[in-house]
Amino acid sequence: ELGADEPCEDTEFVNTLPIDSVPELEANVLMRASCSPNGWxxxxxxxxxxxxxxxIVITVEDMNDNEDPNSLEVLLWKGEIPDDRKSEHFSSDARGxxxxxxLSAKENSAVGEWYIGVRCGAADVRYRVGVVVTKSEIEMETDNYGEVCPGGWILHHFxxxxxxxxxxxxxxxxxxxxxxxxxxxxxxxxxxxxxxRYMSEI
Known part of the structure; x- marks a missing residue:
């Protein structure tokens, strides 16, 4: 318990691994992992x-048997992980x-590093994480694959x-x-x- 004259201190978030030993993800390859309650x-x-x-689409699939749409929180940072771990790129509500x-091709416009943070909720979670890369330039006379997240954009052009x-x-x-x-x-x-134009689920 703090005394009346003692200042409050901000909570400091600490990476689970040193920044130089963070696992690197390969494009279009899934990695299995797990996290402990409230762990990163x-x-x-x-x-x-x-x-x-x-x-680019970052996906984290909850592999637990129980269906909890808020079991995890996923965040994305460009270049480095900030001390407060806040980001405008995040997902805290699962779909399926x-x-x-x-990240649309417009947002992914330069060589560099993107860091992905996965935070567990109140329970242990087994999951798999991956990065899906889809081409923005359309190849004519052939099928071109794409994937987009709720509320997100991807771009295709020719x-x-x-x-x-x-x-x-x-x-x-x-x-x-x-x-x-x-x-x-x-x-x-x-x-x-x-x-x-709009395309419905049906």
Whole structure:
């Protein structure tokens, strides 16, 4: 108990591992792990030249049998982990047991390191974590895969000047969930404003 004249001290968050020994994630490869109640596990994803200007989705899947949509919290930081561990990129509400954060090609525009923090809630959690990288540039006459998180954006584009036709037909096939999509010429959309289209879960 503090006395009346004693100052309060801010809680200091400490990494579970030294920053130089944080496990590094490979693109499109899942890593299994677990965490203790209120404990942290940190990971590193290195954006090399191969991944700059591509869409990135961080996924953490709760592998426990009980379905708790708030069992984990996932946060993402650029360059370093701040002392207060706050971030504008976070997920604390699972959809189908998966916590996810998406970075569009516009946000992922430079070589560098992204740190991922996974924090357990009130119980032990077994989970698997991964980074999904999808290409932003569309290859014509073939299928192109994409994935987007709730409330997030990903971007796809093609160079119309390289086409031998004045007409282009783009087919979008949705597998799960619902989404909006927007088309723009010469500039990437940054928010959902008309005109746009909606694809329902059905």
């Amino acid at each position: 596990k940190d990971y590193l994803f290195n954006v090399t030249d191969n991944y700059v200007d591509e869409n 047991g998966t916590f996810s954060i998406s 160079e119309a000047q390289n086409l031998n036709s004045s007409h282009v037909k783009v087919k979008i096939q949705k597998y799960t969930g619902d989404m909006h999509f927007v088309t723009r010429v010469n500039t990437a959309p940054v928010k959902l404003v008309p005109p746009y």
